[in-house]
Amino acid sequence: MAEKSFKYVIVGGGVAGGYAAREFVKQGVKPGELAIISKEAVAPYERPALSKAYLFPEGAARLPGFHVCVGSGGERLLPEWYADKGISLILSTEIVKADLASKILVSAAGESFKYQTLVIATGSTVLKLSDFGVQGADSKNIFYLREIDDADQLVEALKAKKNGKAVVVGGGYIGLELSAVLRLNNIEVNMVYPEPWCMPRLFSEGIAAFYEGYYQNKGVNIIKGTVAAGFDAHPNGEVKAVKLKDGRVLDADIVVVGVGARPLTTLFKGQVEEEKGGIKTDAFFKTSVPDVYAVGDVATFPMKMYNDIRRVEHVDHSRKSAEQAVKAIFASEQGKSIDEYDYLPYFYSRAFDLSWQFYGDNVGETVLFGDADSNSATHKFGTYWIKDGKIVGAFLESGSPEENKAIAKVAEVQPVASSLDQLAQEGIGFASKI
Ligand code: FDA
Numbered sequence: 001m002a003e004k005s006f007k008y009v010i011v012g013g014g015v016a017g018g019y020a021a022r023e024f025v026k027q028g029v030k031p032g033e034l035a036i037i038s039k040e041a042v043a044p045y046e047r048p049a050l051s052k053a054y055l056f057p058e059g060a061a062r063l064p065g066f067h068v069c070v071g072s073g074g075e076r077l078l079p080e081w082y083a084d085k086g087i088s089l090i091l092s093t094e095i096v097k098a099d100l101a102s103k104i105l106v107s108a109a110g111e112s113f114k115y116q117t118l119v120i121a122t123g124s125t126v127l128k129l130s131d132f133g134v135q136g137a138d139s140k141n142i143f144y145l146r147e148i149d150d151a152d153q154l155v156e157a158l159k160a161k162k163n164g165k166a167v168v169v170g171g172g173y174i175g176l177e178l179s180a181v182l183r184l185n186n187i188e189v190n191m192v193y194p195e196p197w198c199m200p201r202l203f204s205e206g207i208a209a210f211y212e213g214y215y216q217n218k219g220v221n222i223i224k225g226t227v228a229a230g231f232d233a234h235p236n237g238e239v240k241a242v243k244l245k246d247g248r249v250l251d252a253d254i255v256v257v258g259v260g261a262r263p264l265t266t267l268f269k270g271q272v273e274e275e276k277g278g279i280k281t282d283a284f285f286k287t288s289v290p291d292v293y294a295v296g297d298v299a300t301f302p303m304k305m306y307n308d309i310r311r312v313e314h315v316d317h318s319r320k321s322a323e324q325a326v327k328a329i330f331a332s333e334q335g336k337s338i339d340e341y342d343y344l345p346y347f348y349s350r351a352f353d354l355s356w357q358f359y360g361d362n363v364g365e366t367v368l369f370g371d372a373d374s375n376s377a378t379h380k381f382g383t384y385w386i387k388d389g390k391i392v393g394a395f396l397e398s399g400s401p402e403e404n405k406a407i408a409k410v411a412e413v414q415p416v417a418s419s420l421d422q423l424a425q426e427g428i429g430f431a432s433k434i
């Protein structure tokens with residue numbers, strides 16, 4: 001098969017791939033110079049929609065409505081946009097081999113793509129229960145959620161199993177967002193996770209207590225401290241029940257699993273330096289291999305604020321890292337320099353009529369403030385994280401746009417916290433003064 005050749009290739013057409021393409025155009029990429037190669041069949045879109053509005057029973061979001069860059073208030077890049085700009089959008093094409101020394105990528109269909117500069121934006125893949133050898137984990141109607149095809153399969157199952165029963169395995173982002181949207185679809189939900197409270201990688205016990213209470217009020221039955229140990233199936237192969245490690249058995253027409261993700265670095269193993277499970281980069285997302293950049297979920301990069309190197313699996317960083325890498329590529333071609341990436345972590349989620357934002361680092365002591373009673377009609381609360389006497393992180397549920405800006409500022413400025421009691425009393429008022 002003939003080899004195609006491009007000045008720039010982005011492998012992975014997800015969030016980072018799409019935002020990188022927009023930045024390439026801003027920087028003046030010429031027609032014919034850039035290709036995006038993606039395993040998915042559709043142009044880059046805002047992945048967070050898949051676990052939220054995509055699954056609504058009424059008025060569900062559908063493409064082309066949520067192509068990048070609408071998630072950050074930018075222009076919506078339809079497939080025609082790429083054609084107009086002379087960008088080759090090569091879809092339904094999985095790269096199965098990457099040779100960084102000879103600068104060649106090979107697809108599953110045997111096509112070769114040569115590049116001068118490569119941007120790796122392959123994102124993450126889900127961890128599967130079958131990877132851990134859980135019995136019956138390949139039964140039908142056990143779903144994972146990463147790509148639009150996964151979401152479409154879940155939508156079909158929701159139609160086939162109207163008013164049915166679901167078990168949600170995992171108490172992280174997917175577990176919390178999917179339990180909520182399944183309830184909106186009038187599905188009975190049991191949610192199972194091993195930890196003492198939900199979302200332990202971010203939430204304090206106090207934050208989690210609010211969401212657990214709220215979810216229970218919405219009819220989600222929460223089972224903590226155990227895991228799915230096996231599945232029973234009907235003779236047609238569809239899942240029938242989830243067997244928990246503690247001996248309980250839960251009926252299920254649908255199972256949704258969200259037990260974590262793994263960055264997709266396999267293609268590049270042994271060819272590029274890795275750290276903390278990701279591809280190691282500098283503050284410009286340049287890897288250890290010349291002319292190769294890595295952005296989004298796969299990049300382990302210097303987190304300047306905390307003098308640390310980290311990987312971040314959230315959409316805000318995937319957008320910003322992509323923009324930084326493309327700016328750096330053009331700057332280095334022109335012999336110029338740009339500022340180092342100086343990222344303030346920002347995560348958010350929405351479920352039911354709830355909406356939270358978090359900025360900064362969730363380390364140190366916590367101070368819970370506001371009305372965190374899940375039975376209260378006027379709930380609104382937050383948490384500050386305090387380390388070495390300074391506020392380093394801030395979380396807010398149901399904040400106004402101004403209040404969310406205020407907690408971002410607190411996490412950025414890191415003001416001194418003289419009294420934790422006073423902070424608890426002042427609550428969001430403290431942030432609003434910074
Ligand atoms: P992303 O996964 O977006 O894209 C990777 C792309 O590369 C995919 O299209 C994939 O098919 C392709 N690819 C991989 N290997 C390939 C290969 N070998 N050949 C060709 N193509 C290949 N974050 C947040 O802050 N708030 C939120 O609300 C949410 N919500 C959310 C919901 C759901 C359902 C998921 C799965 C994730 C989120 N996230 C989130 C996380 C956020 O979406 C995530 O961090 C970004 O999408 C990461 O962007 P990337 O471009 O790195 O990967």
Ligand code: NAD
Pocket residue numbers: 051124169170171172173174175177192193194195198199200226227228257258259260261313314315347348349350
């Ligand atoms: P996660 O890491 O947020 O949560 C995984 C959860 O599953 C943890 O609570 C973990 O302890 C639990 N778990 C692990 N093994 C288990 C088992 N055997 N049985 C039951 N529970 C088990 O991962 P996720 O929720 O799967 O999310 C996947 C990816 O998607 C992540 O990168 C996440 O950042 C991203 N995502 C982000 C958002 C958001 O930012 N709002 C929303 C959805 C997805």
